[in-house]
């Protein structure tokens with residue numbers, strides 16, 4: 626790699642529902658800096674554009690001062706976005722209506738004076754994981770993120786699954802039970818109603834309110850508390866995760882049957898449960914999946930919190946700096 630490429634970097638932003646993160650990513654995919662701030666997604670889009678631009682400017686100034694050349698920025702967005710126009714799509718929730726059509730990419734580009742791309746977070750997590758995380762060495766993978774909802778993306782033979790107008794890879798809305806729980810999308814039995822962090826918390830509260838009590842958990846434990854209790858051997862928490870793993874296996878089997886990927890990466894906050902959910906899911910998938918499929922590895926994310934930000938920055942490095950991180954070796 627030449628000196629010129631070695632000094633290139635891009636900014637990455639993760640626009641999440643509960644937090645905003647910004648970072649600087651080098652041409653080898655290394656996260657050089659990371660800053661967090663509360664997410665203003667519930668405020669008016671003008672305010673978030675300002676907050677994002679301020680964070681990007683700070684990061685760019687610091688990177689330049691350290692001798693890096695910033696080629697542009699990539700934003701990984703939890704709010705649905707049309708990657709081509711860089712505008713937000715109609716949101717699922719009424720209070721986010723002002724976001725519809727807001728030209729976030731153009732706004733940031735004007736504020737920063739550098740090119741900016743904005744993509745949906747599921748595919749960006751998959752891209753980050755593919756390039757510098759658990760996907761290193763694989764040509765294809767499917768990524769599933771278990772957070773407040775369930776998202777993901779697929780990389781097939783090195784290509785990102787075309788995320789047509791941001792309206793693809795909604796893995797969380799795979800239907801696993803026609804008569805199941807009602808989903809905000811209007812259908813019943815969507816996968817994310819069973820395997821997201823939100824679903825885990827609701828299930829815990831429901832069972833705790835009915836009868837079973839756990840010595841380690843209060844009445845409304847968070848997903849993080851449930852995972853920690855399970856890791857400490859709490860029977861109730863372990864049962865909850867085991868139940869979740871069963872539902873996880875159903876959707877993962879569908880994805881395996883659809884894509885036959887050599888690798889499925891599970892990311893998002895719940896992936897910190899690791900083998901507590903992956904081991905039983907792996908076992909059930911072996912029973913459920915089509916026998917003609919090749920061997921499929923099921924692993925936890927190596928970048929559980931930064932995959933989206935890194936993926937978006939690496940896409941910006943490729944698009945605006947001509948940098949292909951897989952050609953550069955890695956971190």
Ligand SMILES: [Zn+2]
Nearest residue numbers: 798808810815
């Ligand atoms: Zn749904």
